[in-house]
Amino acid sequence: MTQKQRRVLLIMTDFKHLFGRVYILENEEAKRVKVGMTINCVEKRLEDVNNMWLGIKGTCQICGGRRLVNHEGFIPKHVVSCFRCPGSNSLPFEKDSSLAISYLIELKKNHGVLKGSQNSNSKRINGLEERIRRFQALDKLLGKWKVNTVYQTNSAEDVELRSHEILSDYLCKDVPFGEVFICSVAEATNAVELVLNQLDLLQSAKKEVLNT
Numbered sequence: 001m002t003q004k005q006r007r008v009l010l011i012m013t014d015f016k017h018l019f020g021r022v023y024i025l026e027n028e029e030a031k032r033v034k035v036g037m038t039i040n041c042v043e044k045r046l047e048d049v050n051n052m053w054l055g056i057k058g059t060c061q062i063c064g065g066r067r068l069v070n071h072e073g074f075i076p077k078h079v080v081s082c083f084r085c086p087g088s089n090s091l092p093f094e095k096d097s098s099l100a101i102s103y104l105i106e107l108k109k110n111h112g113v114l115k116g117s118q119n120s121n122s123k124r125i126n127g128l129e130e131r132i133r134r135f136q137a138l139d140k141l142l143g144k145w146k147v148n149t150v151y152q153t154n155s156a157e158d159v160e161l162r163s164h165e166i167l168s169d170y171l172c173k174d175v176p177f178g179e180v181f182i183c184s185v186a187e188a189t190n191a192v193e194l195v196l197n198q199l200d201l202l203q204s205a206k207k208e209v210l211n212t
Helices: 003-016 042-054 098-111 120-136 155-166 184-199
Strands: 020-027 032-038 057-059 066-068 146-153 206-209
Touching: 003 206, 020 042, 020 184, 032 042, 032 184, 042 057, 042 146, 098 120, 146 155, 146 184, 155 184, 184 206
Parallel strands: none
Antiparallel strands: 020 032, 020 146, 057 066, 146 206
16 A cells, blocks of 8 residues: 555545534435535535536536536536546536537547557546436436434544445435435434444434424
C-alpha cells in the first residue's frame, strides 16, 4: 500500500466515526425513501436532492458531471481534463440522451483504432452505456422530497453504510442519484435503529421526526 493510499484509508476510517446526522428523506408520490448521512445541514442535502430530482441540477450527457442548468435549461459550458466538454450548452440527461448516444457511437467506432488507450476507452464506453440505460429507464420523476426522520449520532457514516446493506434488496437503481430504496419509511427507520442498536448507539442517538 502506498503512502497516499494509507492517507486516504485513514481519512475514510476517521470519517466513518465522526459525529453526524443520518437522515431519511421521503417522496410520498414516488413511493421512495432515501437514507443518507451528513456532518453538515440536512436541509442543504434536501435542497441538493430536490435540485437533481426536479432537473434544476442536471447531468451532462458526455462527462456525467452534475451542474445547475442555465436559464434555457442547458448544461453550462464546463471543462474536463483541460478541454471544453462536448456536453456544454446541451440538454441534460434528465431531458434528452441523443447527444450521449451519438457520442457512444463515435467511441465504439474508434475503439479498435485507438492504440494504448483501449482500457480507458472501454471504461468510458461502459460508463456511458450505463448512464444512458439508467436515464432512459426513468419515468416522469414524481413528487418532491422532504425530510422525515433525522438521527444525530456518533459513527454516522458507519450507521448509514450498514443500513444500506440491510435495505439492499430494496435498492432502486433507476434514479438520478444513489441511496434510494423502494420501501416504506417504517422499514428504513427499522434498519437504521437496528444498526444503532448493534453499535450500542441507540440510547445516545437523538431522533427527530419531522414528517409524520
